[in-house]
Amino acid sequence: MSRLYDFHGGIHPPENKQQSSATPIRQLPLPPLLHIALGQSVGNAALPCVQPGQRVLKGQCIAEADGRLSSAVHAPTSGNIIAIGEHAFAHPSGLPAATITLQPDGLEQWQPRQNLPHWRDASGSELRDFLQQMGIVGLGGAVFPTHLKLAARELQTLVVNGAECEPYISCDDRLMQERAADIVAGIGIAAHALRAGEVLIGIEDNKPQAIAAMQAACHGTPFRVVAIPTKYPSGSAKQLIRVLTGKEIPHGVRATELGVQCLNVGTLYAIARAVLHGEPLLSRIVTLTGAVADAANVEALIGTPLDWLLAQAGHTTAAEVIMGGPMMGFTVPDLAAGLSKAGNCLIVKSPAEFPPRPAAMPCIRCGECATACPMELQPMDLFWFAKARNFGKAQEWHLFDCIECGACSYVCPSQIPLVDYYRFAKSEIWAAERDKKAADLARRRHDFRQFRIEREKSEKAERLAARAAEQAAKLAASQAATTTVSSAQDDPKKAIIAAAMARAAEQQESKPLPDSHTQALDDAKQAAIKAAMERAAARKAAAQQSSDDSSNAAANPAGSTGIDNAKQAAIQAAMERAAARKAAAQQSSDDSGNNAAANPVSATGIDDTKQAAIQAAMERAAARKAAAQQSNDASGNNAAANPVSATGIDDAKQAAIKAAMERAAARKAAAQQDQQDPT
Amino acid sequence: MTLHATHIAKPATVSAVMLKVLAAMLPGIALSVHFNGIGVLVQLLLASVTALLAEAAMLRLRGVPVTPFLKDLSAIVTAWLLALAMPPLGAWWLIVVATLFAIVVAKQLYGGLGNNPFNPAMVGFAVAIISFPAQMAAWGSPLAPLDAAAQLQWIFSHTLPAGSALDAVSSATPLDLLKTGLLQGGRDVSQLLAGDRFGQLGNAGGEWIALGWLAGGLWLWQQKLIPWQTPLATLAGVVAMSGALWLAAPAHYASPLFHLFNGATLLAAMFIVTDPVSGSTTPRGRLIFGGLVGVLTVLIRVFGGFPDAVAFAVLIMNIAVPFIDQYTQPTVFGHKGGRRA
Amino acid sequence: MTTLLLALLIMVALALLLGAVLGFASVRFRVDGDPLVEKIDAILPQTQCGQCGHPGCHPYAEAIADGSDDINKCPPGGEDGIRKLAELLGVEFKPFAADAPQPKPKAVALIDEATCIGCTLCIQACPVDAILGSAKMMHTIIADECTGCELCIAPCPVDCIRMIPQGTDLTNWKWRYPTIPIKALKTAPESRA
Numbered sequence A: 001m002s003r004l005y006d007f008h009g010g011i012h013p014p015e016n017k018q019q020s021s022a023t024p025i026r027q028l029p030l031p032p033l034l035h036i037a038l039g040q041s042v043g044n045a046a047l048p049c050v051q052p053g054q055r056v057l058k059g060q061c062i063a064e065a066d067g068r069l070s071s072a073v074h075a076p077t078s079g080n081i082i083a084i085g086e087h088a089f090a091h092p093s094g095l096p097a098a099t100i101t102l103q104p105d106g107l108e109q110w111q112p113r114q115n116l117p118h119w120r121d122a123s124g125s126e127l128r129d130f131l132q133q134m135g136i137v138g139l140g141g142a143v144f145p146t147h148l149k150l151a152a153r154e155l156q157t158l159v160v161n162g163a164e165c166e167p168y169i170s171c172d173d174r175l176m177q178e179r180a181a182d183i184v185a186g187i188g189i190a191a192h193a194l195r196a197g198e199v200l201i202g203i204e205d206n207k208p209q210a211i212a213a214m215q216a217a218c219h220g221t222p223f224r225v226v227a228i229p230t231k232y233p234s235g236s237a238k239q240l241i242r243v244l245t246g247k248e249i250p251h252g253v254r255a256t257e258l259g260v261q262c263l264n265v266g267t268l269y270a271i272a273r274a275v276l277h278g279e280p281l282l283s284r285i286v287t288l289t290g291a292v293a294d295a296a297n298v299e300a301l302i303g304t305p306l307d308w309l310l311a312q313a314g315h316t317t318a319a320e321v322i323m324g325g326p327m328m329g330f331t332v333p334d335l336a337a338g339l340s341k342a343g344n345c346l347i348v349k350s351p352a353e354f355p356p357r358p359a360a361m362p363c364i365r366c367g368e369c370a371t372a373c374p375m376e377l378q379p380m381d382l383f384w385f386a387k388a389r390n391f392g393k394a395q396e397w398h399l400f401d402c403i404e405c406g407a408c409s410y411v412c413p414s415q416i417p418l419v420d421y422y423r424f425a426k427s428e429i430w431a432a433e434r435d436k437k438a439a440d441l442a443r444r445r446h447d448f449r450q451f452r453i454e455r456e457k458s459e460k461a462e463r464l465a466a467r468a469a470e471q472a473a474k475l476a477a478s479q480a481a482t483t484t485v486s487s488a489q490d491d492p493k494k495a496i497i498a499a500a501m502a503r504a505a506e507q508q509e510s511k512p513l514p515d516s517h518t519q520a521l522d523d524a525k526q527a528a529i530k531a532a533m534e535r536a537a538a539r540k541a542a543a544q545q546s547s548d549d550s551s552n553a554a555a556n557p558a559g560s561t562g563i564d565n566a567k568q569a570a571i572q573a574a575m576e577r578a579a580a581r582k583a584a585a586q587q588s589s590d591d592s593g594n595n596a597a598a599n600p601v602s603a604t605g606i607d608d609t610k611q612a613a614i615q616a617a618m619e620r621a622a623a624r625k626a627a628a629q630q631s632n633d634a635s636g637n638n639a640a641a642n643p644v645s646a647t648g649i650d651d652a653k654q655a656a657i658k659a660a661m662e663r664a665a666a667r668k669a670a671a672q673q674d675q676q677d678p679t
Numbered sequence B: 001m002t003l004h005a006t007h008i009a010k011p012a013t014v015s016a017v018m019l020k021v022l023a024a025m026l027p028g029i030a031l032s033v034h035f036n037g038i039g040v041l042v043q044l045l046l047a048s049v050t051a052l053l054a055e056a057a058m059l060r061l062r063g064v065p066v067t068p069f070l071k072d073l074s075a076i077v078t079a080w081l082l083a084l085a086m087p088p089l090g091a092w093w094l095i096v097v098a099t100l101f102a103i104v105v106a107k108q109l110y111g112g113l114g115n116n117p118f119n120p121a122m123v124g125f126a127v128a129i130i131s132f133p134a135q136m137a138a139w140g141s142p143l144a145p146l147d148a149a150a151q152l153q154w155i156f157s158h159t160l161p162a163g164s165a166l167d168a169v170s171s172a173t174p175l176d177l178l179k180t181g182l183l184q185g186g187r188d189v190s191q192l193l194a195g196d197r198f199g200q201l202g203n204a205g206g207e208w209i210a211l212g213w214l215a216g217g218l219w220l221w222q223q224k225l226i227p228w229q230t231p232l233a234t235l236a237g238v239v240a241m242s243g244a245l246w247l248a249a250p251a252h253y254a255s256p257l258f259h260l261f262n263g264a265t266l267l268a269a270m271f272i273v274t275d276p277v278s279g280s281t282t283p284r285g286r287l288i289f290g291g292l293v294g295v296l297t298v299l300i301r302v303f304g305g306f307p308d309a310v311a312f313a314v315l316i317m318n319i320a321v322p323f324i325d326q327y328t329q330p331t332v333f334g335h336k337g338g339r340r341a
Numbered sequence C: 001m002t003t004l005l006l007a008l009l010i011m012v013a014l015a016l017l018l019g020a021v022l023g024f025a026s027v028r029f030r031v032d033g034d035p036l037v038e039k040i041d042a043i044l045p046q047t048q049c050g051q052c053g054h055p056g057c058h059p060y061a062e063a064i065a066d067g068s069d070d071i072n073k074c075p076p077g078g079e080d081g082i083r084k085l086a087e088l089l090g091v092e093f094k095p096f097a098a099d100a101p102q103p104k105p106k107a108v109a110l111i112d113e114a115t116c117i118g119c120t121l122c123i124q125a126c127p128v129d130a131i132l133g134s135a136k137m138m139h140t141i142i143a144d145e146c147t148g149c150e151l152c153i154a155p156c157p158v159d160c161i162r163m164i165p166q167g168t169d170l171t172n173w174k175w176r177y178p179t180i181p182i183k184a185l186k187t188a189p190e191s192r193a
């Protein structure tokens, strides 16, 4: 049972953990300000739900999860929100990120804590929602939203990650030594939620005290503490799972598919605090080490400015600071950034401990890197391809299996910064994929547009032909003549003629409109009102439609619902025209064999972005509509009925607009048809 | 701000690797000097000086910083390997020409350190043996070596002090002896090998030198600087091929032992096929690469026209390296046994 | 004499055989359509801006394929695009002409909704139907579908469309190419030492 597996490669860099691991976790005073970034997890940044100036209580949610792959953010202490905006962010890019700035009031006033006492009976989704609302994310450094990791059922093995293999870091070590009971409680909750068959707690054997503490805390539970050989990167989830269970999780496959899940001890502690005590994730243990006066582990509030934090450990110089470990961490571009949930360790670089990397020599293909690579890759080949920007080949050679552990960079005698090349190659490939997606979308939409224009042209030609026929019929001057003509034509032609007739009728109807509309309204006012009304109407229509049927909404923003009277008349006319044309359209679309293509929007389906755009427009409209309606009443319907003539736009433009209207109507018809008989 | 992803590194350098390789050659060199005389050192010196000068000149011409690349010692390694493969009494210009070719053409023109598809030392050797076969026979006789002065005189002026026979310079190596002996016919291998030039293991004196290479190679392996696959596979290839021939017709073919301890077999197995730049880098590829070098060495030795064949075997296999590497990629973590386990 | 004849015969037979093989191969492996145009089109950025002097990317691809136009006419594709085309077609890289439009960072159009009069002219100009709206209604641009072609800017009678450059943010930030290894430092002090 207690068989351990080995993984290929691995390295033994100097551990440098003793500097910080000897002393207990320190509590810190309240920092003067907290900069809480909204993007605290993998996935979407949270959406703020507070206003600047608002007072918040400790533990109050200040930003809600946006979608499934997102996690809520809470006020780490009571105080006032003083700003919501861009602020320095702990990210290698150095780009700022949306951040809520909180000024603590020193009262530490909690909002009523709500725990989940009945977690044993809670359904999986209830527990997951709870954890999402509590802002629990993976605290090992990857900040993957934890609620998503608890989605599995009937898990074979729950692997608890207490390996902490990176040099310098000792936050998990201290946490296990001091708060083993809570961690084990968290394990209990997770194991229950996942219905885990067995629980294996992997701790590297260089942490004997942590092992002892965890063993003591696990006494009487079925959870097993397993001391694993110290070897970097055994704390990587894939490697740890391999060591403990012998299973290898391929790239792109979820561990749960193989019946395993891996959770970090810090995360489990946070789960216990949330579920049992109702405390959202407000703070985390951070290792402050490197060239600081007193290296230690501290419990710091999320959002604590990093420079303030380091000052607590006696650091004053302006040296570079690594966030994370020396193998996989990154140099923090701006120490004004607030601590994020990912920040497990801050290392102040000293030239003695971190000499600058010597200039890289060419790869001598010595194979050291391949020997060290825990993913059994051939790093020198990946390097070669990445350097030559031969990204296709790099992917073929499993670039995306690389976990960027840095073992290869560490051992390379040529001192090549190999991982730098892999990161470069990966982000280039992602960028190229984004570009390609965009280009493909543009190509599809352009091709469709070409097709649509062609179709409209041929329709127009048909219409003209029909009109000519109609005129001929009029010349014949009697109903009899008309019937002769129509019976002489086959069905589609009939439809076309019907369409033409309907249009003629409609044109007569709508002709008076411009004439009736010469009354003198104050130009400026008219324009303003009109603009507002139209926007509102368009949005309202879009809104209603999108709530009814999202695919229709974009197809027909000027839908027939909720538009004021005058406009309704025009639209009615257009609809009649369209209905007639629909018959023709049906034929032509049968010919083209692709009904869906008749409607660009419904054909491509409304994707999220579009829906979002519409949503945004809707919201804006809702507010404006009220105002618009008022002024609308005052100025009378007519003003809005025909803005074009009112503003006196010249004939050419009018013609263009007319054309556009017709097109819109046609599209609507097509959309309706689609709806009726979707292909 | 440094943007390197990995903030710490093992204090390893290319120079340190190369230095260890040079150190590993020392036992073999000492034995070689002992048996072959001062000529070996002269060759090493000539090769080293030529290599450094040529390297520096080429680096400058290529507009590449000279110092770091001279300091990496890779040129010296090439020079030494070449010098050790060459006959100890070869004329001074022979080693100079061979070294120049190795460094200028085989290494620098291909892009310098790390970019040469062929082992430079072996290219130099092959050029020398094809162009100057007569001079390449100057192996001397480990049984009756010339004294130091005579060796120097021969190397630099191509003359011998009165009283020395030319035979002392270009005495046939065991490989030559066997080949010519078999060609003349009449005697079988065991009779031929009874001569004193063949010693106990088929190469009087040479067998000790070979053991020196073996010792150096084992140390390098212990230092994790060379993998076990390539040398072992090379030796296995030699033994397998020669063993097969020998078992089939012991009267016509020498034993595996003879092949192991003659020519540059062990020097090559420990130091030449393990050259990482021109060799295979995958574990399975190394087995294939080494094994085929061994097999080819025996085949060319037995059936080919040149006295030793290691250089040709290595060069031929160098060509095949990209192909071998391509098809011997190790299975990546998690991809064993199909896409999903 | 007979050997000569024999040799000749063998050569002829060989020529016939190889000819037959080639002929068979060309029939058997014939590719339908003109994949070259599609391959070129796949490289072009699909901005559909017409800056190349063709009404869209596909026509330009056709022009390149039949040799009637150069490969350096597409500013949105950038030099990278030219390089890819050069590689595909096996021709020399060619920089943009000095007086031709130069590549610029990607931007997307934004309609000032308060000013828009709903004239629909921009819809007609947009090559990818990325503009939503209909007559006399406020128009809006779907930023994710906008290719940044700028074709909608000129037709707008009230000049309410602006191009918003797409900066780098955390979602599209890229790791840089690692610092160039020592080899390429042609002007490094040591090299002249």
Ligand code: SF4
Residues within 6 Å of the ligand: A362, A363, A364, A365, A366, A367, A368, A369, A370, A379, A380, A383, A408, A411, A412, A413, A414, A415, A416, A418
């Ligand atoms: S460790 Fe460095 S020099 Fe050796 S093969 Fe890998 S990349 Fe090349």
Ligand code: SF4
Residues within 6 Å of the ligand: A369, A372, A373, A374, A375, A376, A377, A378, A379, A401, A402, A403, A404, A405, A406, A407, A408, A409, A418, A419
């Ligand atoms: S960084 Fe990637 S290639 Fe390098 S050792 Fe780690 S997994 Fe292997």
Ligand code: SF4
Residues within 6 Å of the ligand: C044, C045, C046, C047, C048, C049, C050, C051, C052, C053, C054, C055, C056, C057, C058, C060, C073, C074, C075, C076, C077
């Ligand atoms: S210039 Fe514009 S239209 Fe022409 S190929 Fe480039 S992106 Fe397409």
Ligand code: SF4
Residues within 6 Å of the ligand: C111, C115, C116, C117, C118, C119, C120, C121, C122, C123, C139, C155, C156, C157, C158, C159, C160, C161
């Ligand atoms: S061209 Fe300008 S005014 Fe006309 S619909 Fe487009 S954005 Fe509005």
